[in-house]
Every structure is written in C-alpha cells, then in structure tokens.
Amino acid sequence: MVHGDGPQDRVSGGGYAPLINVFLDQGIAVASWDKPGVGASGGNWLHQSMADRASETSAALSLLNQRFDDMALGAVGFSQAGWVLPQLTRRDADFLVLVGPAVSWQDQGDYYTRVRLAQDGLDPR
Secondary structure, three states, X not given: OEOOOOOOOOOHHHOOHHHHHHHHHOOOOOOOOOOOOOOOOOOOHHXXXXXXXXXXXXXXXXXXXXXXXXXXXXXXXXXXXXXXHHHOOOOOOOEEEEEOOOOOHHHHHHHHHHHHHHHOOOOOO
C-alpha cells in the first residue's frame, strides 16, 4: 500500500482497514508502513521527494520478493502515489494499481480556477 500526501500511518488512520480486510479475506497478503516520522517511524515525510518514495517502495517490494519467492507482487497506491508508482519498473513489481491518482499540478490548478470563476459568476476563459 503506497500512501497519498500527508502524514499517513500504516493503515491511514483506519481508512485502509476495509480494503485490507477484503484483500486478506481473498488470501492476498498486505504490507504497509508508516511514513517517515509518523507512528513508529523515524524521519520526516516532508523531506521525501517522489523519487525517495519510489526508492522506499522499491526496497519494500524487494524485501517482500525475497521473503515470498515465486509470488506475484505489486503495489496499490492512492492519490499522490500517482507520481510514485510510475517510477517503478517491471523488476520492482508485477502489477501496479492506482486509486484516484494525482494529476498534473498545473492541470489541477487550472481546473480549480475555472470552477471557482464559474461559481463566482465570472467567465472562466
């Protein structure tokens, strides 16, 4: 499980629990970790780049691969993980799933500005 933005603990404050339970009920193992400086983790998640987060995810998948030989391994990522998971390669994971992945900051900002202008009765062009 690869977190989105913000200080996320391993279960995202309990938000991941339903999904984790569905996976476990289907016999799918789940690994998740606290972001640096959150929960029991040292460090500071604010000091991580997307490349740092991709390296961290790659290292976690590598450890899992050593422990669970001959099993398909992948990552499920949320929001900001849309900038993290695409940095992984086929050597890192057999599959990647993105849920509500982040988009271009510029596109997101442009959209938000158009919506706000329209709500205020102004021409969004």
